[in-house]
Amino acid sequence: MSKVTIMDHPLIQHKIGIMRVKTTSTKEFRDLVSEVAMLICYEATRELPLADIEIETPLMKTTVKEIAGKKLCIVPILRAGLHMADGILNLIPNAKVGHVGLYRNEETLEPVEYFCKLPADSGDREIFVVDPMLATGGSAIAAINLLKKRGISKIHFLCLIAAPEGVKKFTEAHPDVDIFIGALDERLNDKGYILPGLGDAGDRIYGTK
Numbered sequence: 688m689s690k691v692t693i694m695d696h697p698l699i700q701h702k703i704g705i706m707r708v709k710t711t712s713t714k715e716f717r718d719l720v721s722e723v724a725m726l727i728c729y730e731a732t733r734e735l736p737l738a739d740i741e742i743e744t745p746l747m748k749t750t751v752k753e754i755a756g757k758k759l760c761i762v763p764i765l766r767a768g769l770h771m772a773d774g775i776l777n778l779i780p781n782a783k784v785g786h787v788g789l790y791r792n793e794e795t796l797e798p799v800e801y802f803c804k805l806p807a808d809s810g811d812r813e814i815f816v817v818d819p820m821l822a823t824g825g826s827a828i829a830a831i832n833l834l835k836k837r838g839i840s841k842i843h844f845l846c847l848i849a850a851p852e853g854v855k856k857f858t859e860a861h862p863d864v865d866i867f868i869g870a871l872d873e874r875l876n877d878k879g880y881i882l883p884g885l886g887d888a889g890d891r892i893y894g895t896k
């Protein structure tokens with residue numbers, strides 16, 4: 688069964704609170720997406736394996752830790768996930784980046800795939816799929832189906848806000864994928880939007896509405 692981690696850190700709660708406010712500007716919203724993604728990534732990478740390496744300080748030789756293998760890959764779900772990836776790259780600048788393009792048909796709420804480009808060696812990498820919103824769960828499930836079809840198995844999913852309906856559907860579809868959630872909200876409305884939520888994440892990041 689997926690491990691579901693809901694962030695309780697005060698900084699994350701504070702920043703998501705500002706994101707929910709409808710008058711928060713596009714610039715501030717965008718900056719917060721990136722900052723909260725970084726904070727969630729800090730927790731999501733807690734169990735990465737470490738290896739010992741020998742180095743020399745200005746005073747003596749010693750052994751320090753480095754992340755073993757450094758084979759990480761961030762996969763934003765376009766378009767709203769892109770800005771989370773930018774934030775995470777501040778913490779893991781050497782990660783490779785793959786892209787999955789999906790949008791949700793507003794009538795059926797079903798995800799529609801339009802793009803997929805992944806690093807050639809993705810199957811050897813630990814993958815962090817990122818999207819601010821897990822609503823019905825359809826988009827995240829479809830994105831991870833695409834990755835699994837390409838032989839990728841070490842997958843984590845990070846989102847800023849999730850609805851309980853989406854978490855249930857996701858964990859049933861991908862019990863082997865752990866989820867890290869900034870805030871777990873109350874429910875979906877009849878149009879599939881998360882309540883209280885923050886509206887349409889893509890529109891708020893890019894100012895398209």
Ligand SMILES: O=P(O)(O)OC[C@H]1O[C@H](OP(=O)(O)OP(=O)(O)O)[C@H](O)[C@@H]1O
Nearest residue numbers: 765766767790791822823824825826889
């Ligand atoms: O869990 P679901 O019900 O599938 O909904 C969540 C999806 O909806 C939003 O994307 P959207 O379709 O608005 O695309 P965009 O990022 O291009 O705005 C969001 O970023 C997720 O990808």
Ligand SMILES: O=c1cc[nH]c(=O)[nH]1
Nearest residue numbers: 822880881886887888
């Ligand atoms: O509340 C929601 C649901 C889906 N997509 C969003 O951007 N927001």
Ligand SMILES: [Mg+2]
Nearest residue numbers: 887888889890
């Ligand atoms: Mg959108």
